[in-house]
Amino acid sequence: MEDQVRRNMALFPMSIVRELTGLTARQIRYYEENNLVFPQRTDGNRRMFSFNDVDRLLEIKALLDKGVNLAGIKHVLQTELLPPIQTTPPTPEEKDLSDQQLMKMLKHELLHAGKYGKTSLIQGELSRFFH
Numbered sequence: 001m002e003d004q005v006r007r008n009m010a011l012f013p014m015s016i017v018r019e020l021t022g023l024t025a026r027q028i029r030y031y032e033e034n035n036l037v038f039p040q041r042t043d044g045n046r047r048m049f050s051f052n053d054v055d056r057l058l059e060i061k062a063l064l065d066k067g068v069n070l071a072g073i074k075h076v077l078q079t080e081l082l083p084p085i086q087t088t089p090p091t092p093e094e095k096d097l098s099d100q101q102l103m104k105m106l107k108h109e110l111l112h113a114g115k116y117g118k119t120s121l122i123q124g125e126l127s128r129f130f131h
Contacts, residue, residue, distance in 0.1 A: 010040035010048035017049045021057045031060055034070060036077060 031037045037056050039047040063073045
């Protein structure tokens with residue numbers, strides 16, 4: 001199993017995440033409400049967190065400890081998710097994205113669709129998934 005798949009598997013309930021991060025349940029729910037973390041839900045509607053979710057919460061906590069406010073945290077985390085801006089034309093290898101790279105970009109686009117008046121730069125790539 002690929003490492004990225006394992007890191008995204010929802011394994012931890014809220015009680016474990018509270019112990020791992022030192023955050024309260026209310027803080028964790030607040031960060032979820034503000035779209036900073038996206039835990040999965042069980043059939044019983046319980047939050048289940050992945051390793052990546054725990055890492056994200058620890059990063060949020062570290063930024064808060066440095067005095068960064070919620071708006072600043074959103075900005076920092078959003079810029080981490082954005083692909084770097086290219087100043088040179090892409091090479092043929094870079095132009096042909098793998099399905100996995102494209103799915104990652106699409107997930108990011110869906111999470112941030114319409115925010116800040118942005119439009120999707122990869123709309124034409126969606127046709128690869130609809131044959």
